[in-house]
Amino acid sequence: MYSKQNQGQDSTTAELIQRHAEIVFGNKAKADLWLAQPMAGAVEGSRLQAANSKTGYEFVKAELEKLSHGYAC
Template identity: 60%
Template structure:
């Protein structure tokens, strides 16, 4: 499975629905160098960054 598809599924699990996940995935994120999570998720290194951010969010840490 491609990294983008994986991160989309993980975001949906964290946010509870596709619309909220899509909004987060497509907005620039200061903690990700002002890139959108989807921009970064196209390779393993970016995927790992975005996944770590989703893990922080799932544990209640705001970004």
């Protein structure tokens, strides 16, 4: 169970990932579609859900960085 402090942190990381994706993809609709896709590998759930953990956040952030530089993920 999360404390209120953790819930705030989760929404903050999700918001950061959302904004980053919107910048990379150029609009909210494309970013939302990409973030809703399931993660490859051991993590279950969407990219946005995975971003709620520190490891997932770092992984999604790294994927967005690669995409912003022209690499396919």
